[in-house]
Amino acid sequence: MTRFGRREESLPDLMAEAARAALADADVERPDAIVVAAMNPEEFTGEGNYGSLINTHLGFSRVPALRVETATSSGLAAFYCGYLAIAAGFHRTVLVLGGEKMSHLPTPRVSEIIGRSIDPHERRYGTTMPALAGLITRAVMHRTGLTLREISQVAVKNHANATRNPYAHFQEAVTLEAVMDSRMVADPLRLYHCCPISDGAAAVVLHAEAGPVRVAGIGQGTEAIAVRYRSDLTSFRATQSAAQAAYRMAGFGPERVEVAEIHDAFSPFELISLEDTGLIPAGKAGRATLDGETALDGRLPVSPSGGLKARGHPLAATGIAQIVELTWQLSGRAEGRQVKARVGLAQSIGGIATNNWVALLEARP
């Protein structure tokens, strides 16, 4: 993967950087197929037909390539498609890559483009992703007694992890006070509860032959695009369904997961997601985070990469970056932030939790 952050390179160049590193690492000269994830390059950079643009840019114009999109979870959606192609016996090696380039645009424009993943009727009310996340956060705090301190500790923990990740957007630690005193964005959410606008790309090579890490399970879950159609704001059905499908396929449950990469586009989403995936019992994620259980040296390290908050969130790159981090963690290559784990879980949220994914990776003995 590439370093995330403000990058001057074009998206095809960023994707090529990530792809070359993944191919070299897998010792694959030329993949049988390519799956590209990009959420909205048409509007961020003005380019479309991304499968063809990227396979040609990589010098693989004869390799079949397609593009996959499920909003902000497009990376794990592409990983799923690559996995299906191999599981079905169509291909032996598939290059899965994703990325986004947005930092060259003004922030209101980026928010507006990302906001197009929201229900059109609800967008007429000026709802943006932070607005809906603010609404959800207030509902969770009211229902479960989750505190702003517990929510803020997610950002503190993820920034601390990112100081050990050379690929991360932010390399600085933040204090709990700095998070809690940061500018109000969408009451009760503050600036440091929200992920940054990042550029970057990530890539992984899936292989039919046994490697050091295997895909144990993968699942998708969905929810109506309209937030007003949900009867409950305090958990995400799409994550719960995705997790159930992934655990069913793996033949084991959350008790075997020892490291997780979670979609903290907004800090409270990490806490909701830890409970939706069954990694932490309902109502306990805030306390567990404050107690250090999810820290790098805790019982269940969560987002050792720094998560979306601090590693950064180049939309379609994110799900694949989670897979890359877990692969490094499970094969003992996460230098400077290595945890002890044999099973890892990646969870990715598309839109305002309308199209979510959970993947389970396992180290081979």
Next chain:
Amino acid sequence: MIHETIVSASRCPRCRRLVVPPAPSCPDHGLRMEPDSVPGVGEVVSFTTLHSPPEGFRSPLHIALIELEGGARLFCHGDETRGIKIGSRVAVEAVDAIFYFSSLSFADRARLFWRRAGARGEKVTAITKSVVKGIWKGRSRG
């Protein structure tokens, strides 16, 4: 004082789910929905104040999600969120196809209760129960 409005909705013939504004198909059953309507009075599910709203909206932007009787939820704008809590009873009204919420005073809630009890004799028991519950909740919250 507020005046009660009627909000257009649609209902799934299978699961009886009510949605606002009316939609062509039930989000869960793919069936064609039937036209319906619901009184413009409900309860705050959650709310936020957005300090950097998108183009075309003034900051700060007050947005609330309101649940109407019958379970349909809708987004609303409001002049302010001071005095509003999750569970507060509010009235909703559309102006230029955008819904706005406003707090219900104790007098408003009492008036709505009596008017509705008179207008819909056949449903009096159910409505009385629901409104009395609403008034009681509103009062107990202060």
